[in-house]
Amino acid sequence: MLSLLVRRRRLLHHLLLPLFRPFPMAPSQPRTKSRNPLLIPGIGKFSRSKMYHKRGIWAIKAKHGGAFPRHDPKPASPEPASKKPPKFYPADDVKTPVPNRRKPKPAKLRASITPGTVLILLAGRFMGKRVVFLKQLSSGLLLITGPFTVNGVPLRRVNQSYVVATSTKIDISGVNVDKFDDKYFKKEKKERYKKSESSFFEAEQETKKLPKERKEDQKVVDTPLIKAIEAVENMRGYLGTKFTLRSGVKPHELVF
Amino acid sequence: MVKERKHDRVRLFVRGRVLGYKRSKSNQYENTSLVQIEGVSTKEEVDWYLGKRLAYIYKCKTKKNDSNVRCIWGKVTRPHGNSGVVRAKFKTNLPPKSMGQKVRVFMYPSNI
Numbered sequence: 001m002l003s004l005l006v007r008r009r010r011l012l013h014h015l016l017l018p019l020f021r022p023f024p025m026a027p028s029q030p031r032t033k034s035r036n037p038l039l040i041p042g043i044g045k046f047s048r049s050k051m052y053h054k055r056g057i058w059a060i061k062a063k064h065g066g067a068f069p070r071h072d073p074k075p076a077s078p079e080p081a082s083k084k085p086p087k088f089y090p091a092d093d094v095k096t097p098v099p100n101r102r103k104p105k106p107a108k109l110r111a112s113i114t115p116g117t118v119l120i121l122l123a124g125r126f127m128g129k130r131v132v133f134l135k136q137l138s139s140g141l142l143l144i145t146g147p148f149t150v151n152g153v154p155l156r157r158v159n160q161s162y163v164v165a166t167s168t169k170i171d172i173s174g175v176n177v178d179k180f181d182d183k184y185f186k187k188e189k190k191e192r193y194k195k196s197e198s199s200f201f202e203a204e205q206e207t208k209k210l211p212k213e214r215k216e217d218q219k220v221v222d223t224p225l226i227k228a229i230e231a232v233e234n235m236r237g238y239l240g241t242k243f244t245l246r247s248g249v250k251p252h253e254l255v256f
Numbered sequence: 257m258v259k260e261r262k263h264d265r266v267r268l269f270v271r272g273r274v275l276g277y278k279r280s281k282s283n284q285y286e287n288t289s290l291v292q293i294e295g296v297s298t299k300e301e302v303d304w305y306l307g308k309r310l311a312y313i314y315k316c317k318t319k320k321n322d323s324n325v326r327c328i329w330g331k332v333t334r335p336h337g338n339s340g341v342v343r344a345k346f347k348t349n350l351p352p353k354s355m356g357q358k359v360r361v362f363m364y365p366s367n368i
Contacts, residue, residue, distance in 0.1 A: 112368065122364045128266035161365035244266040250295035251270060252304035256368055 106140035112165040116172040119144060120164040120243045120256070126153050128242035132170055132225060139182045147222040150229065150239045154218055157185055164243075166256045170235070174224030179217075269360040270294055270305075274312065276355050278336070278343060286349045288333070293361050296340035305332045310344050311360045332361065 035054045036044035046054065061068055113119070117133045119142070131153050134143045142160055146153030229235045245251065271294045278288040291310065296302055310330040320326065330346030344359075 110367070122268055122362065122366060127268055161367075164363065164366050164368045242264060242266045243268070245268060245270065248295075250301075251363055252296065252301050 106136070106138060107160055109136050109142075110160065110165060112167075113142070113160070113163075114169065116170045118166045118168040118170065118239065119158075120166060121153075121158060121162065122164060123162045124158075126151075126156075128244055129153050130166070130239050130241065130243060131158075132172070132239070133165075134172065134175065134177045134221070135180075137180070137182050141182070143177065143180055145218070145221055145225065146239070147225050147229070148218050149222060149226065150236055154214075155180065155221060157182075164256050168235075168238070170225065170232070171228045172225060174228065175221055177221065269311075269362045272310070272342075272359040272361045274350060274354045274357050274359055275341065277350075288343050288345055289330070289350045289354070290336055291332070291342045291344045291359055291361070293340065293342055296342070298340050299335045299338050301340055302332075302335040302342055305342060305361060306334065307365060308332050309362045309364060310346070311362070312346065312350055312354055312357070313360065314354070314357070 036046050036051055039045055057068065113133055115133060115135055119131050119133050121127050121129050121131055129151050131144045131146060134145060136142055137157065141157040142163065143155065144153065144158050145155045148154050229239065273292045275290040275292050277284045277286045278290060279285060293305060296305065310332060312328045314326055315324050316326055328346050328348060328350060330344045333343050333345050336343045
């Protein structure tokens with residue numbers, strides 16, 4: 001049995017604690033460690049009543065007039081009076097598919113590919129051409145340019161897997177590629193013609209014309225590039241030539 | 257009459273030969289073909305070619321998509337033995353007449 005003095009001291013301490021150490025209203029950073037250290041998994045050091053005191057439930061109750069603050073759920077909005085029964089009930093219970101929350105990341109850029117690297121295209125319309133790498137777009141595709149006047153390759157997107165990176169680098173510090181992204185290259189959607197015979201035949205006659213902006217953008221990107229290319233001996237000829245395998249040349253032995 | 261050469265010819269593939277199907281003495285497994293890649297003579301050299309795409313190209317009498325030339329795509333899957341022969345799987349199994357025929361081993365998907 002605790003002595004009267006000890007009990008009185010404890011009671012005073014309990015009541016006067018707020019005066020001695022006024023604790024802050026709410027911690028700026030939430031407490032991460034538990035106030036109840038584990039002795040053994042499943043058994044804490046402090047009893048329920050001790051924990052009640054430690055957590056300050058008594059203080060919260062005192063602040064809210066004797067009861068722990070409750071947040072009752074909002075009353076549900078009344079359902080619309082006229083709710084039609086569904087037209088169709090599936091025969092068996094249909095499982096709802098789990099929503100796909102996967103967001104694919106853009107392809108990791110190989111260490112050998114840095115802005116200004118000369119790449120060799122391995123497939124497609126411009127296969128074999130040596131081309132300058134500008135930047136990687138958010139979809140993971142690589143933005144490249146011939147430059148156009150050197151080898152006829154315009155600003156284009158290419159997949160990393162269809163490209164061999166050479167060790168040749170060109171200085172592209174003078175080029176501003178910020179305005180190019182995947183949206184720039186997106187194909188315009190063809191207007192869906194209404195199903196009538198006359199329009200069906202008319203639609204075929206539209207010819208594709210390269211918009212002026214594309215041509216201008218090409219020039220803007222290419223001019224500083226060409227300056228950098230002219231500065232290096234033989235670079236222009238190099239970029240103008242195509243890569244090809246010859247008899248006796250083994251790609252697994254080549255150093256690019 | 258000669259069509260104007262719009263693109264100079266470049267070869268961006270390695271030549272290969274189809275040797276036959278994967279087989280034991282008296283059983284063959286047509287889902288995997290064996291391919292000999294030109295210039296590859298050891299198992300270590302094959303590493304570069306793993307995963308590279310293959311095309312078996314052949315000609316036919318009838319025209320499909322405006323062309324008499326047809327193609328079966330495949331991939332290099334693994335080495336076969338110690339001497340640089342390679343196992344390959346194609347989208348559809350290669351026809352038996354492909355034995356001894358040429359195959360193109362492309363340089364993509366590239367990892368250089």
